[in-house]
Amino acid sequence: MEDYPPSYTKHNLPLVLLLGLSPDSLDDGSSTAQRQESGTRLHIQSPQCDSERARHLAQHFLALDGTQAAWNATALPGPAATMKYRMRSVGRTWTLAPRKAAPPPQSPDEANQQISPSKHMELHSTLSPLSPGSPLYPDGIITPMWLAKHQDHVPCLVIAFFEMSKSEGSSVDDTIISDINAVRAALLRSGCKTKFAAVLLSEKSIVRAPEIEDRLTSIRRTTSLDSKTGLFFQPPMSSAAEVSTFVHGIFNTLQPVSVEYYRDLTKHARRKKARSSVPVSNVATSKGGPQALSSISWNARYEVKLGVFAEFRSEMDVAERHYSQAIEDLFNVEGPFETTPSWSPRFDEARLLSDAIALRVVRCQLWNSLTSGAVQSWSNYRVRMQDLIDRRGKGSQTYSWAAWESRWAKTMSKLVQRADLPALKQSMKQSIEDSSEIIVPLTYAPPERTYASMDRTPPFLMLHHAGYWLRLATSATRLRWQRALKIPEEDRLPPGQSPASALVGRSNTYDCYLVPEPDEEYVLSGEAHAGHISSLSELSRASAQELAAHGQARLAAEVMLALARDLSCAERYAEVLEVLSPLYNVSYWRQDHWLLFGEVIPLLKQAAQAVGDSEIVLATTWESLNDPTRLTPGSQADFTHCIDEVGVRGGITVADYTDQQRDCPIAVSFAFAESETFVGDSMSCQITISLPSSARAATVTLSNISLRIGSHRPIDLVHTADDAAFSITAVTLQERDGNLLGNCNLELRPGQASTMNFTLVFREAREYRLKEIALSIKTDRFQLKHALNDIEHLQAKYWLHDDDGNRIRRGLNHHETTVVTVLPKPPKLRIAVVDLRSQYYVGEQCTLTIRVTNDEAQMVTGSIRQTHDESEDTMLSTRWETGGSQVDLCPLQELHPDDSVLLKLDVHAPLDAATHTITLDADYTLAGEPFAALKRTFTLEIVFATMFAAKFTLSPSLHADPWPSYFTSPSAQESPEGVPHLWRVGSKLRSLADSPILIESAKVIVDHIADDASCQIIAMDGLGQVTLSPQGVFERAFQLLTRKTSLDDRGPTAVELSLELTWRRQGNDTISSALVPIPRLTLSTSEPRALCVGAVTGDTDANVVLQYHLENPSSHFLTFAITLEANDDFAFSGPKHRALSLAPLSRHRIEYHLLVHGAGDVVKGLGGPGHWIYPSLQVVDSYYQKTLRVQSAGQGVKLDAQKGLAVWVPARTEKR
Structure with missing residues (x-):
């Protein structure tokens, strides 16, 4: 956008002049030409407001300046008066641009002619195509000066500031009144409809100085200013918030007035457009000269004006409509592009105007968030302009067209940046892994509703971020440079050295729209114009920065790589190093094997050799060993001499790399023979190094290989040139200076692999992991170290064996071959239980015999401790029995090899059935290794069952x-x-x-x-x-x-x-x-009972005497009906039926004498043979009518579940 006039590309904001305040620094001299003309001069005689309070007020007014604000809808007018302005503080004097041009000069003959008094000459604007002094006369459409006039010189509002001094009184008021009337008269005389307002600054408020109110009334009446929209009073204010509120209040009031000013200009332009005839100049054009402006061109002029005035009002949708119509008028079949010759300056002026209008169309659409519509407008205009240049111009195969495409893409990039669209800002999304919020940069804005209804919106209709458009500009700039290099030598001669015919042919061939002539585009000295490379570098860096900021790091790297190619072609090797060094140090393209960047290393190496950077030459040569496509011809020499031709600054070049920084050309793999081992046992290790067969380098000799395995001592394999190179070499490690050192041949040739085997002994029980393998090369010119710490790529899949010179692979049983788990040394002390039963019983006192046997090769000493699971419900007690006492820890004293000892463990079983686990831990040491603690654990389960x-x-x-x-009471004390x-x-x-x-x-x-x-x-x-x-x-x-x-x-x-x-x-x-x-x-203690007691007698009258006892433990009188039923087995003597009354807390005995009739089924029972008889006594409670069950309460009486009460009769008592 810098190539266009600033007034064409600026966003138009209402111009507000601040008279009476200190001039600001925005006056850049662009209005000097206008001020020199005979415009109306605005001047006030009152002193300039230079107090601290006035400067503070000026800052709040200038804060409303929207020149640097974003071009989006936040600047739209609204109830909060958010509309932005173009604020200018100009001191006490300002000259307005003249509204009408001066009359044209007349010849003496014309001056002597009689002029009819009824006719007069109509004067037009100084920038009208009808004014002979205008740069547009007679067939120009519009000039940037017209936009600058309304943006920088003719304000919509003039605000004058005056200080009301209390000391001077009426003289100050008279001066203020005079200045206000003078400025208003000058505005009226100028013909501009600029609005006016005055702000009066007072040292005191009306409350403290009531006379100020009379002064304000006098000023308002004398100047005829409206107290609401024309005259404002500012009393002293203590805070910045009050001043800000005051300023916003002024513009809340004056904003409709400012918008109304541009509405009046819009109405005036619309009336002119609506005229039926084409305006004619008062001065007739000469024959053969340029013709007057056509009707379609007048329409385009007025559409531009209407669009600009709408933009002043921030009505961007209206402005877009007018701008689009203006472009259609320019491209009309009768428009200036079709009727103006391409060699005419007016053709380039029309192109410049068309570009500016198209730019404003895109800006208006971005303002209204029509992102896809803006991209389509940008693309459509590019296609239409290319078609126009191919038909009416010099064609689109010139460097001028490539420059235009670059300029048009940069314009779009600038518009996207200034629009600051929320749709292109970073958004917060939820992470899939941990559900946290992450920042996701957006590469393009989603399409608006019009395009969202499409099934699939094409990618080129999406508004991408600024880096995308800068990348297009970079490609177009590169094309311009390439086309400039193809300019023939005869067209590159300066105009003074070329014949006239060559100049004519050159003008017909080359399009110089906003670009230099061919002789300046590509100078004759043979060097390309420095501006091409500088532009490429600037655009590429800006594009890469934007692409990286939006998460497109790969595309940014590709852009920088293309820039490096261009710089290398221009032999600017220092800049090549500056561009490629960051890319070379980034490792993600190495990890992803991005073949596109195979070109980085040769470009960087070429630049480093030209500049003399030995470090980069060494790094690129080292990394290119594993890829023959990266080697330049002649680089097959020994790697140790790769920097011999490069000057080394500061002595020896030292390089230290990691596999995250550089690709290692040597493949390295490592493996432990097993996944587990024990402390003190030997563990076999194998490391294999190989150089790819595709490498065209000579022999590579490593100085040493360093391995770091967990907390183990470092291991160094040092090259020994005397040893012959074997396929698999057994290396013996020796301790030196705290490290383990081994000698082997580390010379590698392309396609050769060397394998070294060595053993390690670990002294601590833990997990050991391979941390790093470092390859080192040392010569008299450099020292190189490459550390490999990506363990995943160092894991070997096979274990290699040597079988008569043949390498045999054996698969490894463990997956992680770079990890070994070192277990504690296995104890050989045996623990066994001698007499363990299958089960024990609750509450049992049991003793377990424990046999401890020493299977170690040395005498052991230590102790054995028992532990068991404990629970509050089932408590288990265990103690060792030693020397007549019980202890918790049983000592093991000097147990010689193959000896055994028997230990007693007393176990007191719990009271509940359960299964308990008892653990026996024997901690002991060997006589030869007193500091190496060993532990043997023995676990047994004991079942405690119910007995x-x-x-x-x-x-x-x-x-x-x-x-x-119940009737006899004890003493009162008892x-x-x-x-x-x-x-x-x-x-x-x-x-x-x-x-x-x-x-x-x-x-x-x-x-x-x-x-x-x-x-x-x-x-x-x-x-x-x-x-x-x-x-x-x-x-x-x-x-x-x-x-x-x-x-x-x-x-x-x-x-x-x-x-x-x-x-x-x-x-x-x-x-x-x-x-x-x-x-x-x-x-129960309160219920009545009937108890039966039987007795066998030796009397002749009875065999058995039955005694029934009726108990009444209650506090009530009870009456029972007692009946003894007859039975065939015996006869009885006693009451068959009677009623018995029992007093409370009493019992009564009833006896029956039974005479057993004959022998029943004799069975063996109590005291000898006999049988059971079943007397049935019914005891019924007369009141409750409940039957008491007779219970057996003596020897020889029982209850039968089916027959009831049974009495035992021995066989000797029966009557025959």
């Missing part, structure tokens, strides 16, 4: 003690105890042990009983030692005596009991205890 399957029964029994009397109740608890245990056990004792213990009752356990008989075989049954009965602490307590009694057994295994004296829980017993 018995238990069943329990509960039945009532008769207590012989008398009950407390509390009567409750009624005693006797119960029988029977147990039946089945052994679940896998071997016979001996039961020593059995007893019932009370675990818990409430505080309001007491419980006493009564053993029914003694127990000797009982042998219980597997699945054997053990039965034992106990009596339970319960009593309430209070006679009045009628609640049930809850008792929790356990059966405790002491037992031991056969052949083992260790006694263990087993605790079998008895289900919770709930005993």
Whole structure:
């Protein structure tokens, strides 16, 4: 855009003049020519406002200047008065551009002629094609001076500033009134419709100085200024925010006035356009001279004016419509492009105007966010202009057209940059990996709604960022340079040395629109114009910077590579190094194997040799060894002499590379023989180096190879020229200065591979990884080191063996061949359990015999510790038995090789069945290595099972003690105890042990009983030692005596009991205890009971005496109906039916004498043979009509589930 006149490319903003303030620095002298003309002069006599307060106010006014603002919709007018202006602070004087041209001079003959008084000469604008003094006369369309006139010289608004001094009083007011009236009169005299406003600055506010209000009223009345839109008063303001609010308030008021000024100009231009006839100049043109402007050209002129005025109003859609119509008028079949000869200066003027209008069309579309429409307008105009040049001009194969394409692309780039579109800014998107927000640069803006409806918008209709257009400009500039180089020598002669015929032919051949003549485009000396290379360099760098900023690093690198080619052709090698060095140091194109950049190395090497940079020559030669296409002819010499012809500054050249920075021409692979080893064991390692067979270099001899493996000592393989080169070499490592050093032949030829085997011994248990392999070459001219730390590319896939000179591959079993895991040295101390049973039982005291055997080659000393899983529910106790005491840590003292020791581990089993794990950790050291700790761990599982399957029964029994009397009260100090109740608890245990056990004792213990009752356990008989075989049954009965602490307590009694057994295994004296829980017993103490007790007598009258005891422990009188049913098995003596009333807390005994009739089914029972009889006594509560169940409460009485109560009758008592 710099090649066009500034007034053609500037965005038009309303011009506002600030009179009375200090002049700003924006007056660049562009208006000097206009000021020298006889324009109207605006001048004020009042002193200039130079106070600090006035300068502060001027800064706020100038802050509204939008010259450097972005060309987008944010500058549109709105309710917040965001419209931007062209602000000019001009001091006390300003000269307006003349509105009309001076009358044309007349000859004496014409002056003496009589002129009709009714006719007068019509004067036109100084820049009109109708004015003879205009640069457009007679057939020009428009000039940049017209746009400069409205942008820089004729304001839409004049704001005058005056300071109201309190000391001088009325004299100051008179001067202000005089100046205001003078400026307004000058504006009226000039013919411009410029608006005027005045700002009065006061030292005090109206509140503090009420007389100021009268002065303001006087000034307003005398000057006829509107108090709302023409006169503003600024009292003292303490803050910048107040001043800013004041300034914005002024422009909120004056913005409609400013817009109205350009609307008036628009109406005036529209009236002129609507005229039916073509305007005619007062001065007739001479015959054979240029003709007047055509009608279509007048239309184009007025369309341009209407578009400019719309742009002043920030109505960009209206401006675009007028500009587009102006372009159509210019390209019309009757327009200036078709009617003006191409050799005429007016043709180039029309091209310049057309370019400016097309530029403004694109700017208007970008302003309205019509991104794809702007690209299409840009492209369509390029095609139309190329067609015009091919038809009417000198063709599009000239360097002038290439320059125009470059200029047009740069214009689009500048428009995109100034538009600052949000659609091309960076956007925030969500990362797929970690769902975080990342910045994603956009390369092009999405199409607007019109193009979004298309199925697929072509890529060339997308508005790309500025770097894309700069890249197009770079290509066009390169084409211009190439075409300039093809200019014949005769056309490059200066005009003074060329014949006239050659000059005529040159003018018909070459198009010089905004470009130099052929002799200046490519000077005769044979060197291309320096401007071509400078332009290429500037455009390429700018394009690459924009492309890289939008995430197109590869395209940016390609642009810089093309620039390097051009600089190399121009033999500007220092700049080639400057351009290619950053690309050469970037490694992503190496990692991705981008073949396009195979050209970087030869270009860089050529430039480095020309400049004398030995470091770059060494680097490029080293990297090009593995690719013969990168070697220049004659570079097949020994690599060690690659910089002999290059001057080395500062002695020896030192180069230090990594595989991220440079490609290594030598392929290196490394492998451990196994993935795991032990501390102190030897581990075989293999490293293979090879030079590609495609390399056309001579022998490459490495000085040494350095390996870094984890925390292991560095390993250096040093070249030894005396050794013969073998395919696979065994290297012996020796310690020197803390490193491991080995000698081998490191000479490589193309296509040759050398393999070195060596062993390492690791002293620490950890994982060792290969960190780096460094290749070094040292000569008397340079020192080169290339560090390879990309371990993935260093992993060998095979292990190589030498079989009579043949290399045999063997596959490796592990994937990561550069990693070895060193495990602790394996302990050889054996731990075993001698007499471990399949299961143990809860509560058992068991002893495990542990045998510790030393299989080491040396004597060991240490200790052994036991650990087990612990739980609050199942607590396990383990202790070592040593010397009659129990300890947690058992020492191992001087255990010689192949010796064993037996240790005792006492285990107290938990009370609940479970499986527990016991871990034995033996920590020991060898006599020869006291600082090398070894550890042997032995784990065993012990099953603790339940020993018995238990069943329990509960039945009532008769207590012989008398009950407390309900009618006999104890003393007042005593509390009567409750009624005693006797119960029988029977147990039946089945052994679940896998071997016979001996039961020593059995007893019932009370675990818990409430505080309001007491419980006493009564053993029914003694127990000797009982042998219980597997699945054997053990039965034992106990009596339970319960009593309430209070006679009045009628609640049930809850008792929790356990059966405790002491037992031991056969052949083992260790006694263990087993605790079998008895289900919770709930005993009723307030319900009536009927208990039966049987007795066998020797009397002749009766065989059996049955005693029935009826108990009433309640506090109520109870009446029972008692009936003994007849039975065929016996006869009885006693009441068959009776009624019995029981007082509270009493019991009654009823006896029946039974005479058994005959023998029943004799069975073996209690004390010998006999049989069971089944008497049936019915006891019914007369009140509740409930039957009491008779319970067995004595020896020889039981309850049968089907027949009821049964009484045992021995065989000897039966009557025959």
